[in-house]
Amino acid sequence: MTGIVVVTWHPADASRLQRALRLTNEAFAETLGAAARTVAKWHANPSMALTLEMQAALDTLLSRASPEAQQRFEQLGAAGHLGRSTEADVRRVSELLSDARHLHTSLTWLDEVRDAPSGTTFGAVVTRAVRGQVEEPACAPSERPDRQALSRFLLDYYSHGDEIRGAIFLDTCAERLRTSLVTPDRGALSTARGIDARFELTRAPASAAPEATDALITAAEARLAACLSGRTRFVDQPTYRLLRCDTGAHGIRAAFGLSTFVRYGLTFDLLEAEAVGGVGSNAVRLELRDQLLPTLNTVLDPGSRECVGGALALTAFARPAQGGRPADFLLLVQERSSRVVNGAGRIAVIPKCFHQPTNEPPAEVDIRTTLLRELEEELFGRAEVDGTGDTCRLAEVLHPSRMTAPMTWLVDSANLDIRLTGFAYNLVAGSFEFPAVIAVQDETFWSEFGGCVEANWESSGLWRISSADADGIEQLLHDPRWSDEGLIAFALGLKQLAETNPDRVRLPDFEIGVTP
Numbered sequence: 001m002t003g004i005v006v007v008t009w010h011p012a013d014a015s016r017l018q019r020a021l022r023l024t025n026e027a028f029a030e031t032l033g034a035a036a037r038t039v040a041k042w043h044a045n046p047s048m049a050l051t052l053e054m055q056a057a058l059d060t061l062l063s064r065a066s067p068e069a070q071q072r073f074e075q076l077g078a079a080g081h082l083g084r085s086t087e088a089d090v091r092r093v094s095e096l097l098s099d100a101r102h103l104h105t106s107l108t109w110l111d112e113v114r115d116a117p118s119g120t121t122f123g124a125v126v127t128r129a130v131r132g133q134v135e136e137p138a139c140a141p142s143e144r145p146d147r148q149a150l151s152r153f154l155l156d157y158y159s160h161g162d163e164i165r166g167a168i169f170l171d172t173c174a175e176r177l178r179t180s181l182v183t184p185d186r187g188a189l190s191t192a193r194g195i196d197a198r199f200e201l202t203r204a205p206a207s208a209a210p211e212a213t214d215a216l217i218t219a220a221e222a223r224l225a226a227c228l229s230g231r232t233r234f235v236d237q238p239t240y241r242l243l244r245c246d247t248g249a250h251g252i253r254a255a256f257g258l259s260t261f262v263r264y265g266l267t268f269d270l271l272e273a274e275a276v277g278g279v280g281s282n283a284v285r286l287e288l289r290d291q292l293l294p295t296l297n298t299v300l301d302p303g304s305r306e307c308v309g310g311a312l313a314l315t316a317f318a319r320p321a322q323g324g325r326p327a328d329f330l331l332l333v334q335e336r337s338s339r340v341v342n343g344a345g346r347i348a349v350i351p352k353c354f355h356q357p358t359n360e361p362p363a364e365v366d367i368r369t370t371l372l373r374e375l376e377e378e379l380f381g382r383a384e385v386d387g388t389g390d391t392c393r394l395a396e397v398l399h400p401s402r403m404t405a406p407m408t409w410l411v412d413s414a415n416l417d418i419r420l421t422g423f424a425y426n427l428v429a430g431s432f433e434f435p436a437v438i439a440v441q442d443e444t445f446w447s448e449f450g451g452c453v454e455a456n457w458e459s460s461g462l463w464r465i466s467s468a469d470a471d472g473i474e475q476l477l478h479d480p481r482w483s484d485e486g487l488i489a490f491a492l493g494l495k496q497l498a499e500t501n502p503d504r505v506r507l508p509d510f511e512i513g514v515t516p
Contacts, residue, residue, distance in 0.1 A: 314493030
């Protein structure tokens, strides 16, 4: 029996054992009783958490290895601390991280969580970046499961085979499209004329820091290394944290506290990548999710944790009839860039954003204020309101004198209609979601400013569809690349447009439902 002990197996350790045994992916997988694609995923995603069953299998395989293989395993570990990196590589990456001032508060926070000396996380992130052990995009096209597969996986995780009360779904003529969104009240969704919503900012202590488990530290370090490599754009800034949300006949009443993005971005926001990996490997246990968001009650209790989220809106521009097309709304849908911290590669409505203040949190706590600011940023090209840049230096971001020409026209003409269409919790990361619809009712706007509408860096593509194209809408509803929150915001927005402007909208048959 070998004296080598691996406390917690990570994909890099498993790959090291494979090299020590000199086995191909197929042979290594067969020896472990796993699929070859599982081994391939370890190589591609070093931040994956391994199940307890797989860790036990690796323990057994190492203990039964020949003395020569065990020696190679130890030598590869000693020599592989920085892989094939050179001192020049380490120096270059260290300088790069030193210059990445937007990551410094994240490094400090993670040092505090792990109760480690200052600079511990800095060194660990440098090591990961040099070795190439960075987080892969959670929704990379080659790895991404379709939307329904991820939804079913998460619904099963929290329901243990039963149906979850409050789960939102979409019924079409072809099938039922299940989602990972859960609403505490059926009345929290509106397909009519919007929801009465009131928001307040209250004082609240910070949520408790999570335990510094191997799964958490590994995933957090990998994300920071990915940010350093330029794969992901990540800035620690003030953000609203949901404390409670009451729904009912009165509408929505939500209370928020203040937090910072790192407390979410290096904890709950890491759950998406783990879940995506779990779908691909048929995992029966998710170590990080078991720690941070283990039950449905945890999901539905925002005040007990770091509950961050945001708003997203279907944006619709009225257009006059032209050629064979009747008067309609031009609907915009985006494909999310690979550089965003969540939902990368997914389809979503636009704008889609975290609920964050700029420089006056009490005055900006209304979700509609965030949507107004993001409309300028994500579609009208106003870079100075981008929340991933430097600290805001403007006294009033939305002052009329600083608005873009399209926004100035909309405000002056009173033709900008922003309505909330619902509220839900997202099982993917426990985030809150406020779907909405932004309708520009005056046809003149598109004729005058349509050429100014352009998606920013958060989108890799911008799609247009007519509200009168029922067949195109039906095809888009069934696209597997949607994020759940994007799909439901799109569907709720369509229903509300059809209610308020029936002459401009032609919808296929579909209904939005909630499990009883």
